[in-house]
Amino acid sequence: VLRVFAGAAMLTHGVPKLFGGLDGFTKMVAGMNLPAPAVLAFLAALSETLGALFLALGLRTWLSSALLTVTMAVAAFVALVGKPFGTRELALFYLCAALVFLCKGGGKWSVDALLR
Numbered sequence: 001v002l003r004v005f006a007g008a009a010m011l012t013h014g015v016p017k018l019f020g021g022l023d024g025f026t027k028m029v030a031g032m033n034l035p036a037p038a039v040l041a042f043l044a045a046l047s048e049t050l051g052a053l054f055l056a057l058g059l060r061t062w063l064s065s066a067l068l069t070v071t072m073a074v075a076a077f078v079a080l081v082g083k084p085f086g087t088r089e090l091a092l093f094y095l096c097a098a099l100v101f102l103c104k105g106g107g108k109w110s111v112d113a114l115l116r
Contacts, residue, residue, distance in 0.1 A: 003106060006097040007056025010068065014048025017041075032078055047071040055101060058110020065102035072098060 017025045022045060029044070030037035047067040054064035072095035080088045106112045 002097060003058060003061075003101055003110070004056050006094060006101075007052045007054070007064075010048055010052035010055070010094055014045055014050075014052050017045035018049045028079070034078070044071050044074070055098070058106030058112050061101050061106035061110060061112050065098045068098035069095060069102055 022041060025045060026038050026041040029041040034040055048071060051064040051067040051071070054060050055068060072091050076088050076091040076095055080091060
């Protein structure tokens with residue numbers, strides 16, 4: 001249930017970025033002084049979209065969880081650094097959920113389990 005909910009909920013953040021809001025998101029990433037902001041913004045949006053979809057399905061769970069872990073760590077500890085906990089808590093929730101599935105896998109009701 002957590003895997004499906006976390007993946008589906010993350011899609012609501014990734015889809016708008018990937019399909020319409022990438023310019024604004026790229027500007028935000030550029031403001032963090034990270035290298036190649038256009039590339040990193042696209043990869044983060046892709047992680048929050050395809051990674052989230054794959055997580056919800058339990059498909060390539062290790063890879064999707066790893067991508068989401070990195071994306072949410074950057075969100076929580078770089079993009080939102082210095083912000084109050086209430087502002088950072090959603091990124092931290094997604095980070096913790098991704099870490100659970102990175103360590104435990106998708107479980108017996110996942111596409112990964114069906115493919116095995």
